[in-house]
Amino acid sequence: MKQDVTKTNIDVLKKLLIFSVFMFGFGYALVPLYKKFCEVTGIYELERPDSLARNTEIDSTRVIDLLLDANIRGLSWKFRPLQNSVQIHPGKLTEVMYEISNESDNLEVGQAIPSYTPKNLERYLKKIECFCFTKQELQGKEVKQLSVRFLIDPEVPADIHAATISYTFFKVKTD
Amino acid sequence: MAVIQDVHGHDHGHDHPTGIMRWLTTTNHKDIGTMYLCFSLAMLFVGGFLAMGIRAELFMPGIQILEPEVFNSFTTLHGLIMVFGAVMPAWVGFANWQIPLMIGAPDMAFARLNNWSFWLLPVAALLLITSFFVPGGAAAGGWTFYPPLSTQGGMGTDMMLFAVHILGMSSIMGSINIITTILNMRAPGMTLMKMPMFVWTWLITAYLLVLVMPVLAGAVTMVLTDRNFGTSFFNAAGGGDPVMFQHIFWFFGHPEVYIMILPAFGVISEIIPTFSRKPLFGYSSMVYATASIALLSCFVWAHHMFTAGMPVVGQLFFQYATMLIAVPTGVKVFNWTATMWRGAMTFEVPMLFSIGFIFLFVIGGFSGVVCAIVPIDIQVQDTYYVIAHFHYVLVSGALFALFAGAYYWLPKWTGHMYDETLGKWHFWLSMIFFNVAFFVQHFLGLAGMPRRIPDYALQFADFNMISSIGAFGFGLTQLLFAYIVIKCVKGGEKAADKTWEGATTLEWTHLPSPAPYHSFEHPPVVK
Numbered sequence: 001m002k003q004d005v006t007k008t009n010i011d012v013l014k015k016l017l018i019f020s021v022f023m024f025g026f027g028y029a030l031v032p033l034y035k036k037f038c039e040v041t042g043i044y045e046l047e048r049p050d051s052l053a054r055n056t057e058i059d060s061t062r063v064i065d066l067l068l069d070a071n072i073r074g075l076s077w078k079f080r081p082l083q084n085s086v087q088i089h090p091g092k093l094t095e096v097m098y099e100i101s102n103e104s105d106n107l108e109v110g111q112a113i114p115s116y117t118p119k120n121l122e123r124y125l126k127k128i129e130c131f132c133f134t135k136q137e138l139q140g141k142e143v144k145q146l147s148v149r150f151l152i153d154p155e156v157p158a159d160i161h162a163a164t165i166s167y168t169f170f171k172v173k174t175d
Numbered sequence: 176m177a178v179i180q181d182v183h184g185h186d187h188g189h190d191h192p193t194g195i196m197r198w199l200t201t202t203n204h205k206d207i208g209t210m211y212l213c214f215s216l217a218m219l220f221v222g223g224f225l226a227m228g229i230r231a232e233l234f235m236p237g238i239q240i241l242e243p244e245v246f247n248s249f250t251t252l253h254g255l256i257m258v259f260g261a262v263m264p265a266w267v268g269f270a271n272w273q274i275p276l277m278i279g280a281p282d283m284a285f286a287r288l289n290n291w292s293f294w295l296l297p298v299a300a301l302l303l304i305t306s307f308f309v310p311g312g313a314a315a316g317g318w319t320f321y322p323p324l325s326t327q328g329g330m331g332t333d334m335m336l337f338a339v340h341i342l343g344m345s346s347i348m349g350s351i352n353i354i355t356t357i358l359n360m361r362a363p364g365m366t367l368m369k370m371p372m373f374v375w376t377w378l379i380t381a382y383l384l385v386l387v388m389p390v391l392a393g394a395v396t397m398v399l400t401d402r403n404f405g406t407s408f409f410n411a412a413g414g415g416d417p418v419m420f421q422h423i424f425w426f427f428g429h430p431e432v433y434i435m436i437l438p439a440f441g442v443i444s445e446i447i448p449t450f451s452r453k454p455l456f457g458y459s460s461m462v463y464a465t466a467s468i469a470l471l472s473c474f475v476w477a478h479h480m481f482t483a484g485m486p487v488v489g490q491l492f493f494q495y496a497t498m499l500i501a502v503p504t505g506v507k508v509f510n511w512t513a514t515m516w517r518g519a520m521t522f523e524v525p526m527l528f529s530i531g532f533i534f535l536f537v538i539g540g541f542s543g544v545v546c547a548i549v550p551i552d553i554q555v556q557d558t559y560y561v562i563a564h565f566h567y568v569l570v571s572g573a574l575f576a577l578f579a580g581a582y583y584w585l586p587k588w589t590g591h592m593y594d595e596t597l598g599k600w601h602f603w604l605s606m607i608f609f610n611v612a613f614f615v616q617h618f619l620g621l622a623g624m625p626r627r628i629p630d631y632a633l634q635f636a637d638f639n640m641i642s643s644i645g646a647f648g649f650g651l652t653q654l655l656f657a658y659i660v661i662k663c664v665k666g667g668e669k670a671a672d673k674t675w676e677g678a679t680t681l682e683w684t685h686l687p688s689p690a691p692y693h694s695f696e697h698p699p700v701v702k
Contacts, residue, residue, distance in 0.1 A: 023385070026389070028393050
């Protein structure tokens with residue numbers, strides 16, 4: 001009798017162990033399963049909107065008047081755009097230049113933070129290259145020219161005729 | 176009914192080693208049950224200490240006691256220790272003590288495996304606690320350890336993940352043991368539908384554990400390999416998806432909350448009939464309700480993720496599936512109430528905690544239905560409303576049921592009565608301070624106070640102070656519980672074999688108090 005109980009116990013143990021190992025594998029299988037499920041049912045866009053192919057044809061019927069603004073906070077620098085404004089067609093890749101110069105004799109580090117008006121412009125402004133992506137270092141009396149390359153998405157609302165891009169350089173503490 | 180003294184095994188009772196070796200090498204289900212219960216009580220106090228730290232920091236606006244990083248570690252480890260270290264081992268402890276006694280088996284099916292399942296726990300606990308002292312501190316990304324925070328933290332996070340692995344392994348082994356014991360070792364005549372409700376709820380809980388614990392082990396392994404071996408399951412830069420982790424985690428995590436509450440339903444279903452002196456109303460509907468709760472719990476995981484990005488179809492499915500769980504849960508609550516109806520009720524401490532459980536668990540259940548509604552959930556996601564909800568179901572749910580069960584069975588375990596007066600003090604102080612601590616958190620949540628943040632806006636100050644005072648009171652009250660238990664173990668009025676007049680299960684009708692070291696070596700016959 002006792003022997004039988006032990007044997008049937010071991011049988012249950014084996015089944016449950018195999019089941020546990022199977023469920024461990026199932027945990028891993030969930031990764032492709034979820035993806036497949038979403039693909040088949042189409043209930044979730046696995047591709048983010050940013051990576052989808054879009055119409056980026058230049059819309060030469062529209063012109064947007066873009067004002068450039070530059071400010072400094074806590075640095076002894078001068079910072080100005082080399083042109084005060086540009087007129088651009090939506091979809092056209094544009095480059096604008098800025099100039100920073102260190103008025104002091106010491107090394108200083110700054111970081112530019114952008115700000116846009118109208119405030120929903122950010123969704124349509126695609127920057128390919130910008131000095132605001134990294135910190136900027138200027139030795140004493142050094143002068144540097146910086147560029148921003150960007151385009152404005154042709155889907156920008158039709159009531160936007162003028163916009164402002166403003167950069168402010170903030171001092172970055174260095175150790 | 177005459178009590179049949181089971182003394183056959185008594186002679187062997189003294190051939191086990193003594194001192195520390197008795198506990199290290201024991202394969203006796205009662206010894207192991209005791210160790211589980213002591214361990215979980217100790218962890219309750221560790222987790223409780225962390226909770227006191229959290230509430231002390233939130234006593235006033237501003238940062239006074241804990242730096243934000245340490246605060247985050249406190250909330251993270253509080254959750255992990257309470258879930259994996261306190262509540263789950265406590266239920267396994269109850270299962271170890273009670274299942275063989277209630278089904279008339281001599282011991283658990285795999286006694287050595289049982290020993291091993293327990294001794295893994297202190298190792299994991301040590302990993303969790305010492306992780307506070309390693310460089311970088313303990314894990315701080317929340318108890319749900321979502322990537323990218325959990326793939327970024329320092330060594331403390333690795334220790335936490337490893338500890339969760341060990342705790343999961345222990346749970347799986349424990350539940351395999353429990354399933355085998357229940358399926359194969361019931362006394363002759365005890366059919367499945369004659370089993371006590373506590374045994375039924377544990378059988379279903381154990382199946383849930385072997386179903387979802389390995390999935391958690393998979394998720395933990397993926398996070399570990401993402402951290403240490405360059406895989407990219409959840410790393411977006413390598414083509415992985417962090418939201419995927421949430422799906423896998425909650426596939427485990429939602430059944431997990433039922434793993435913590437189903438044995439509580441079982442204990443309450445034993446105590447209410449005993450102290451109402453009536454059989455449980457609707458026994459078979461209770462069994463089916465438990466099974467349907469367990470089944471439904473596997474299809475509602477994404478209600479934890481309504482704001483993580485999901486199509487409306489998905490949100491609606493998970494909303495309705497979640498609300499459906501209220502139906503079998505309602506069946507249970509009505510059955511308990513119907514059991515009490517016109518019963519000859521008395522209000523000893525186990526009964527008080529059980530009625531307190533029903534009252535407060537229903538409040539937690541209702542706020543759960545509120546959270547299930549997608550538009551409301553989007554508002555209250557990650558606020559104190561959610562904190563209030565899950566403390567109502569886990570503290571006044573699982574923990575109150577643990578207290579009820581402890582008071583109910585302490586006379587059988589120790590052979591002594593606990594101090595009834597102190598027990599009543601414990602209940603009323605817990606009841607009052609619990610509500611002071613957590614009821615106001617509903618208001619904080621509705622007003623928008625986010626969880627897991629060490630500071631808050633000034634308008635939340637009053638309710639936070641009230642909540643902290645309640646929490647301190649609740650924490651201190653639990654020291655009283657520890658005192659009552661120690662006092663009861665050391666001595667007290669001799670408990671009768673059938674301590675409670677209305678009790679009907681085997682441990683009361685067939686065994687003396689305290690239960691002998693070896694019981695039911697010759698199985699009783701159940702008619």
